[in-house]
Amino acid sequence: MYYCKIFSVPYEPISAFDIFKIGIGPSSSHTLGPWRAGQAFIQSLRDKNLLSGLKHLHVLLYGSLAKTGRGHGTDIAVQLGLAGFDPVIIDSSTIPSIIDEIKEKKSLGQMVSVSFNASTDIEFLVTESLPYHPNALTFLADFLVHEPTAETYYSVGGGFIEQEKGKDNKKRKMQLPYPIEKAEDLMHWCRDTNLTIHEVVMENEKSWRAEGDVIRDMGFIWQVMKDCIYKGCHTEGILSGELGVSRRAAALNKKLIDGRPYLEYNSWINAIREGGRDFQYILDWVSCFALAVNEENAAFGKIVTAPTNGAAGVVPAVLQYFICFTEEFIEEKIISFLLTAAEIGSIFKKGATLSAAMGGCQAEIGVSSAMAAAALTESMGGTQRQVLMAAEIAMEHHLGLTCDPIGGLVQIPCIERNTMGAIKAITASQLAMQSSPFLAKVSLDAVIRTMWDTALDMNSKYKETSDGGLAVHIPISLPEC
Numbered sequence: 315m316y317y318c319k320i321f322s323v324p325y326e327p328i329s330a331f332d333i334f335k336i337g338i339g340p341s342s343s344h345t346l347g348p349w350r351a352g353q354a355f356i357q358s359l360r361d362k363n364l365l366s367g368l369k370h371l372h373v374l375l376y377g378s379l380a381k382t383g384r385g386h387g388t389d390i391a392v393q394l395g396l397a398g399f400d401p402v403i404i405d406s407s408t409i410p411s412i413i414d415e416i417k418e419k420k421s422l423g424q425m426v427s428v429s430f431n432a433s434t435d436i437e438f439l440v441t442e443s444l445p446y447h448p449n450a451l452t453f454l455a456d457f458l459v460h461e462p463t464a465e466t467y468y469s470v471g472g473g474f475i476e477q478e479k480g481k482d483n484k485k486r487k488m489q490l491p492y493p494i495e496k497a498e499d500l501m502h503w504c505r506d507t508n509l510t511i512h513e514v515v516m517e518n519e520k521s522w523r524a525e526g527d528v529i530r531d532m533g534f535i536w537q538v539m540k541d542c543i544y545k546g547c548h549t550e551g552i553l554s555g556e557l558g559v560s561r562r563a564a565a566l567n568k569k570l571i572d573g574r575p576y577l578e579y580n581s582w583i584n585a586i587r588e589g590g591r592d593f594q595y596i597l598d599w600v601s602c603f604a605l606a607v608n609e610e611n612a613a614f615g616k617i618v619t620a621p622t623n624g625a626a627g628v629v630p631a632v633l634q635y636f637i638c639f640t641e642e643f644i645e646e647k648i649i650s651f652l653l654t655a656a657e658i659g660s661i662f663k664k665g666a667t668l669s670a671a672m673g674g675c676q677a678e679i680g681v682s683s684a685m686a687a688a689a690l691t692e693s694m695g696g697t698q699r700q701v702l703m704a705a706e707i708a709m710e711h712h713l714g715l716t717c718d719p720i721g722g723l724v725q726i727p728c729i730e731r732n733t734m735g736a737i738k739a740i741t742a743s744q745l746a747m748q749s750s751p752f753l754a755k756v757s758l759d760a761v762i763r764t765m766w767d768t769a770l771d772m773n774s775k776y777k778e779t780s781d782g783g784l785a786v787h788i789p790i791s792l793p794e795c
Contacts, residue, residue: 330656337401339611340724342623344386347469352395377448378671380438385722398425471669497758512650539630546606563606603631604732621659625682627732632686655689666766670717673769679735680712686739699751707742716776718783
């Protein structure tokens with residue numbers, strides 16, 4: 315099946331808060347996107363004054379959503395979205411009881427009063443795909459009086475959704491002071507204004523909200539990220555699903571901290587620093603940070619897309635590395651780190667894709683590694699060209715990376731893959747800082763075009779379908795290595 319490129323309008327305005335979105339694991343495209351689609355459909359009915367006369371709902375899942383949806387919790391997310399729950403504010407610990415109540419009462423609840431039986435009203439059409447994007451779902455509604463209606467949504471990666479024929483794809487009609495479609499545009503504005511990359515991004519963000527609000531809200535994004543790291547480093551157990559994967563971050567944290575006392579996040583950071591800066595010690599901590607986030611993600615925990623849920627551990631792990639182990643860290647750089655990372659992510663979205671179902675894992679771990687490499691390079695004092703060079707190096711060495719989750723779960727190889735993306739990001743940053751970008755043979759824009767060409771050439775069985783790769787060569791019954 316050939317899927318068309320989702321072309322953006324020229325200078326499509328994408329906020330840093332579109333790239334970094336708070337949600338629930340395990341997948342931005344298979345969980346957060348369908349959740350948002352369910353919310354959007356209910357809001358559409360409400361806007362048309364059809365909600366009170368709603369008689370029955372039916373949901374059709376196509377393509378990748380159908381093939382790996384159960385492992386990704388797509389059916390759970392759809393129910394939560396239709397029932398009116400919001401992924402940003404929901405207490406993730408209440409999700410099992412909410413789903414149990416919907417199942418028991420065969421009703422979506424008080425917020426949306428309609429009968430609903432997930433076992434029959436959500437269909438997984440594993441042999442059918444829609445041409446626009448492999449992550450598609452259709453909502454069908456019957457009414458007591460009105461004619462039936464149907465709306466189709468596409469979960470296009472990173473929690474972004476688009477409605478069929480653009481009905482829900484309302485571009486924000488806003489002219490940013492520094493419109494950016496490609497990396498070269500970003501470099502142009504840096505040269506023209508003599509601003510750093512994060513300063514250019516901040517000027518654009520001020521088109522949506524005051525600078526103080528940007529700082530506050532991005533600070534909250536980091537708060538969710540670091541809460542996720544800390545919780546993941548202190549939670550043991552077995553992840554749900556047929557694989558029986560053991561959580562490793564907590565045991566690794568305990569080993570590395572080596573008995574040094576701490577009470578909460580800040581004293582934990584101090585305890586980590588007291589362990590020194592031995593190469594292996596730092597390497598283990600970077601892996602621990604990344605494992606922690608993606609074990610939380612796999613456990614349906616609170617997460618920040620960066621740019622997706624499956625790749626959510628890379629940017630926080632590299633930022634945590636910057637905080638714990640570098641002399642250049644100061645508190646103010648946390649916001650600039652995240653703004654720089656977000657801009658690189660938005661350029662990848664405009665020029666290629668953030669969806670593993672469209673481009674394989676190069677579109678998720680590869681992009682997150684490029685984002686983290688760029689952000690770290692600027693935070694360490696790199697020039698604008700070195701920042702873009704670091705992003706290019708990180709992606710160049712993820713080109714062709716497939717997405718082949720075993721059992722359709724965001725666990726193997728997804729969790730460990732975040733550790734690889736984080737380490738590659740740090741290495742790419744160090745290479746860029748020791749290089750002259752003017753001698754580079756490959757530009758960031760060139761590697762983004764190459765990534766998209768590779769995505770088009772990649773066999774669909776390597777695009778989050780669990781039809782190829784590890785997913786078919788590792789029997790679920792075998793013990794975890």
